[in-house]
Amino acid sequence: MKLVDQSVKRPVGVIMIVLAIIALGVISVRNLAIDLLPEIDLPVAVVAVNYPDAAPEEVEKQVSKPIESALSSIEGVETIQTQSQSGSALVLMQFNMGTNLDNALLEVRESVDQVKGMLPESAGDPSVLRFNPNQMPIMWVGLSGDNLTELQSIAEDQVVPQFEREGGVASVSVQGGQDRVIELELDQAKLTEYGLSTQQIMQTLSQVNQSASAGSVAKGDKNLNIRIDGTYTSVEDIRETLLQTSQGATVKVEDIATVNDTFSDAGTTLVNGEQAVVLSIMKQSDGNTVDVSNNIMDSMEDLNQSLPDNVNLQVVVDTSDFIKQSISSVIQNMLFGGLFALLILLLFLKSIRATLVVGLSIPIAIIATFTLIYFTRETLNVLTMGGLALGLGMMVDSSIVILENIVAYRQQGYSMKEAAKQGASELAPAVIASTTTTLVVFLPIVFVEGIASELFTPLALTVAFALIASLIVAITLIPMLSSKLLSNAMSDNGRRYWFDRFLHRFNNSYKGVLKKVLRFRKTTIFTSLVIIIGSLALIPFIGTEFIPQGDQGQLEVSVETPVGTTAEKTTEISQQVNEKLQAYDGVIEVNYVTINSGDAAAGITGGGSSNQASYTIQLVDPSEREQTTEEVMQAIDQDVQSIPGAEITVSAVGAAISTGDPIQIQLNGPESDVLRELADQVVTEISDVDGVYNPTTSVEETTPQLNIQVDKDVAAQYGLTESEVTSQVQTHFTGQTVMQYRENGDDIDVRLTYPDNKKDTISDLKTLMIQNQQGTSVPLETIATFKQEQAPATLTRQNQQQQVNITSDVVGNDLGSVQTAIEEKLDSMTLPEGYTTSIGGQAEDMVEAFSDLGLALVLSIFLVYAVMAVQFENFLFPFIIMFSMPATVVGIFGGLFITNTPLSITAFIGIIMLAGIVVNNAIVLVDYINILRERGMSRYEAILEAGTSRMRPILMTTLTTILAMVPLGLGIGEGAEMQQPMAITVIFGLTVSSIFTLLLIPVIYTYFDDLSEKIKGLFKKAE
Template sequence: MKLVNTSVKRPVGVIMIVLAVIALGIVSVRSLTIDLFPKIDLPIAVVATSYQDAAPQEIENLISRPIESSVSSVEGIETVQSQSQSGTSLVMMMFNNGVDLDQALLDVRENIDQAKGFLPQGAGEPRIMRFNPDQLPVMWVGLTGEDAAALTDVADDQIVPFFERQGGVASVSIEGAKEREIQLILNQAALQQYGVTPQTIIQSLNSTNQSSSGGVVEKGNKDLELRVTGEFESIEAIEQTIIQTGTGATVHVEDVASVEDTYKEPTSLTLVNGEPSVVLSIMKKTDSNTVEVANNIKEGMDEIKGELPGDVNLDTIIDTSEFVQMSVDSVVKNILIGGAISVFILLLFLKSIRATIVIGVSIPIAIISTFTLLYFTGETLNVLTLGGLALGLGMMVDSSIVILENIYSYRKRGYNLVESAIKGASELAPAVIASTTTTLVVFLPIVYVEGIASDMFTPLALAVSFSLITALVVAVTLVPMLSSKLLSKAMEDEEKGRRYWFNRLLERVKSAYKRVLKGVLRFRKTTVFGTIFAIAGSLALTPLIGAEFIPSSDQGQIEIRVETAPGSSLAHTESIVEKVNTSLGDYDEEIETSYVSVGGGGFVGMGGSGNQATYTMQLVPANDRDQTTTEMVQQMDQDFQDIAGAEITVSATDSGMNMGSPVQIQLNGPQHEVLNEVADQVISQISTVDGVYNPESGASDGVPQLTITVDQEKAAVYGLNEEQIRSQIQLQFTGQMATQYREEGQEMDVTLLYPEDERSTISDLQDMKVQSQSGAVIPLEEVAEFKEMQGPVTLTRENQQPQLNVSSDVVDRDLASVVADIETELEELNMPEGYSYTIGGQAQDMAESFSDLALALVFSIFLVYAVMAIQFENFLFPFIIMFSMPATVVGVMLGLFVTGLPLSIPAFIGIIMLAGIVVNNSIVLVDYINILRRNGMDRYEAILEAGQSRLRPILMTTLTTVLAMVPLALALGQGAEMQQPLAVTIIFGLTISSMFTLLLIPVVYTFFDDLTRKVVNRKKKEA
């Protein structure tokens, strides 16, 4: 080949190109974004809307339904879900894969704008957002001290602006802060005495607290702008605001209300390691490096600590970059170990340091070049792209081994260095290109794979492909050039090698293989039937292996959800949290940090609840504790059973690739009440299934509420309507913001409130005085009826129909087996007419991903055959080579069964990769048999000679590939669980397939050769 000839004769040019590639690679790796997992592209949009003080039923009917109807017509929407809870509506749109989300969001905005007219007056402006996993915080920082108000000021004034200036930081949000508020506590008696209504006070405050432009006047040759200022400059100014009474008299605000400079009543509480704190959550920019952002924040913390007051402490609570860094470091370590193993195998076989250098140089060049290509394709440096490098490590040297072996053989025949390099590389370059191409084409069907499987498969496929392409270029250029310079002592090394112990061992292996090969050629039918029996036996292991979606990593993060009785106060929930803290004292050595939010939470505007608390805990690294995170979760769950008064759920969390609940049963039907009853039945039914852990319904117990029904006829007698009565009730029991007060650049609400002792009990409500427009004052109970009942917490809908989810974790069993048992249990459940269920969550994602990957596997096999048909210019020989694929099933199933790993997406990807890898040895073997036969050798002798001749390179390529993956298969280090099934699949699949290749392929070759002869002879006779 011309490329080989040029590289050998112009070594300086090759060396300069290599150096340029290395330099570019070093620059690229410094610029690559480091993250735990690849970017997950979720085509999801969210519309959040508020409607103050409205009940969930009202939110559903007045807000959620109109928005659902308006967005359902947007092209590309797969599912529309809504959640309606007190005061807020959340509508989530999931689009089909491949939809242009930017265009879809524009369509959603147009439809929402048209639907605004149907929303009730007072509803908040709908917020339309793109859901992005990168919006999750990368770091939580705790601010502790004596005074929560002072902490809030420090956070707002110093820390948040400082952190937001750090490189890569998108935003910083505060939780647990105290918000300053000017409260006007109304005096009922004074209001009635002066004939002043709260609405009059609000109007007076708003009209006074204004500044406006008054035009322009001339002064000489200048125009002076006129500005009328009237904004409040002090609290006293608010107190002295003049109010006009109905009789024309004037009073001041202080005459009818006491003005208090205080803080809003807290609706949530944050505790860090048991102490009240202000917590800062830090989000990174989408294209920023997680590790780099975290390092910038930590450096910034060291810088700003000296500027904080002495009693204020700033500490890291949770740093997700630590696990990212540990995971990346462990994969890099596995790459180095795998590389060292590969070099050792080469040295063992080649018996020459020079020859080992010739081949081993392809490894660093391929890796560095891959970094460059990953950078220009926009991929990140994560456990999957690095795992792809680790997996491709052993395969990188395959092409170089085959080329060097042939160059070596020419050298032994007496050719000089340059001739050996040119002839040896040119002769096998086409076969090497074909074998590499078969490995690469298996990744082409990725275009048919969608969703999570595609997001995971694509970066790994690119990393492997880039490394193999680079290794191939090195094999046909750099290896021949180095061989022409470094293999001058080949004959001397060969003489020494005859006394080498490993060489004698190889001779024994060759002799044993020759005997076995003769045996299988003698008993060809037995060999074929034995192979079929082995494949059938391995497939019988499938039920014992099971399946799961994605292997979970022990990231050491635990979430504890505490839920007290609906309607419980914040103080009561806090008392339960204290009991949980006491119980957690037994785990002090395992818990690094603990952060709990009481009454907080909520998603994009969905408020939390005072009866809920959520712990986020970071454990010490897995190497420093005796139990896994899952074992600790189960132990904690048992300990918390003794705490009465709350439902406590413990679960392990995944900060990187959170795929939702393993099992999610979606119940659909026309009525929410019936769905609640069905959900209880489902939980009872599936709780008996082995492996189901913490099944729970998405429906919460009803919140106790007092329903006020206005008698419109009676209200009309007093000149009142329902809206007027409702606004007065809201003002009395919730308060109303009148205006805003600005002080030193800060804005705070000025809120009208009644005294707490006038808005606490049911009798306060019944005795409440409602004022008509004429000034008449009547008790509320005169025009309204009161009824106690249970109100729903959250109402959910999917595709404009009520829906309720029952979710469950899975422990000690594989997901597929658990789902199969759950489906069996649900079949016995008598669902009411009009109600149905579907299995969602990870179980659904797993089924869809497996289906897509199975289709990709079929296309991959076809493409492999097509490439070989082009290479051999023959349809028969590729068909013979393809018989090495079925035998791979034996290795895959045996490997998963022995290691106790279920079939998962990484394992499935490994099977697809094997479709391109296992044929390489067969290509080399069949190609050499054909070469020998063309040179006049008998078929039987050609098979024996080719088998013995190709045994050494086949063993070398197989061992370098297999042993380089052993560190990954052992899951050494943090985060290695993701690549473990993939590595195990390739190790066992390639090992067993290589054995069948050396024995089965020659047998199949003879069968088809006999068949070809019969067909040819028959045609000759017919002619």
């Protein structure tokens, strides 16, 4: 090959190119973004609408259904799900994978704008957002001190602006502080005495608290702008505000209300048992988690120096820690793998110079890979680094084969340059073919759709870059270095004579076995088939799962008391949970909890509930605890279940890969009551399934509701409209913000409220005096009727049909087995007509991913054959080589069974990789058999000679690939769980396949060679 000749003739040019690649690679590494996983661009859009104080049924009827109908006609929509709860509506739109979400969002906004005018006046403007599971806070920072009000002010005025100026930060939210508020506590008796209504008070306050421009006036040769400033500057101004009664008299606000300068009830936020303000940091969509975290940490150091002595900033949870640990573990595994590969090379080559020649291909290929990763805008994450670690052993395969042949020519007496040229040129086509077969298996992954493609396309690109770089090194740098360094390569030496003797005996043993299999060809074929079929029997015992979750050491505890429970009761139960958690002080590093905070349960709508508490728990490093995160989760869950009066759920925090729970059963039908009954039945049925953990339904929670039906005719007789009645009831029981006034640069809400002891009971509601515009009052019970009932806290619809969701975690069993058992339970249930069930969540994602990857595997196998057919310019020999593939199932299923590892999509990627790897040894073997036969050897002698002479490079390439993956296969370090199934699949699959290649492929070769001769004979007779 010309490339080989040029590299030997011009070593200086090759060295300069290598140095340039190294320099470029170093620059690229410094600028590469680091993350846990590749960005998953799920085509999901969200429409959120706030509808304050509206019941779920009202939200569904007046908001959710109109929006749902408008969106249903948009092209590319797969499912539309609406969630209607008290005060808010959420519409989730799942588009088909591959949909351009930017264009889809424009259509969504246009459709929402068309129905915006049909929504209730009190409903807020719909927000159309792009949903991204990766867009969660990456850090929580605690601001601790003695005074919550001071902490809130410091957080908003100093910390938030500083953090938001840092690179990559999208937004910073403050939680747990106290907001100052001015409450005007109205005296109903005084209002009645003076004939004032709440509407009059609100109107007067908003009109007085105004400022305006009034033109300009000349003063000398200048114009002065005229500004009338009537805004409030103090609480005293509000107290002194004059109100005019219907009789023409004037009274002050303080005459009819108690003005309280107080703080809003924002709930309680605790960090390790102490009150604090917590700031959650969101990164930009193109931001890098590790970089943003580092920027925030640097900013915290500066802020801590300028903050008061009694105030301190500390990290509560930093998700980048797990990312750094995971990347560090992968790099460590790569170093060990590389060391193992070099030891194998040294053992076989018996020369430090020869080992150095091949070993140089590893760092150069890695550096070149980093450069290509940088220019394709991929990130360094657990999967791409894992792909690099998996490809580490394969990087030296091409170099080993080339070097082995160069040394063979050198030992035949050729000069160093001639040996380098002849040895590299002779096997370069076979090396290119074997590398190309490994590369093409990744091509279908790039083109399949779904989460599997989103996750593994970066991995595929990384392995492809590494192999391309190693191939170029093998046919350029290796010949050049060999022509300069291999003066006495592989000379016999006493220190390693034991290994030569062992290898000689091994070759002789192999030659004897090879002679036997060639003699008993039918027995060999039959035995191989029995072993392959027998391995398939292991499939039911292996199980399946979506993707292994790394031990991130994070837990979430959700405490939810029945809707309507007082805040005091929720706090009391939360304190009991805190007491239970104290027993885990040795494994809990940070315990961050929000109690009775709207933010605690706040969703994308910004709503929340005061009957909830949310715990975020960070465990100590895995090296400092004996239990896994899952074991700690189960132990805590068992302890807190003894606490009565609340629904307490403990779950582990994993990577945001799927939008659903592990198990999500969807019940669809026309009637909500029937769906609720069916949901209870389903929960009862699946609770007995091994692996089902904490099954819950979306309608478990109901809210006690008192419906007020205003009699419009009676209300009209008293000069009242339904909207006036509604407004006065809302003001009396929930309060109403009427304006804001600015003091010392802060905007402070001013709210109208009534005394707490006047809004505690149903009697207070019934006797509430409703006032008309003339000042006449009438009790509410005179113009309205009351009905108490239990209503669902959330109403869910999917594709314009009522839906109830049953969700469950999976613990102690694999996802596939649990899914199968649940499907059997559901099939045994008799559902009323018009009601259906389906399984979604991660179980559905797993099935879709397996389907996509199965198609990718079939295409990969076809591409491998096509590449070999082109390379050999023959259809027969590639077909012979393909027989090395079926034997891999023995290693794949045997390895997964022995290591008790379920088949996941990462293991499936390992299977696809094997399709390109296992044929490499067969290519080298068959190609050399053909070379020897062309030199005049008989078929039998050529097979024996090729088998024994190619044993050395086959063992070297196989052992370097396998041993380089052993650290990953052992799952050492944080985050290794994700790549472990992939490594196990390749290690066992390649090991078993290599044995079958050395024994079965020669037998297959003889059969097809006989068939080829018969066909040729028939053609000759026909002529």
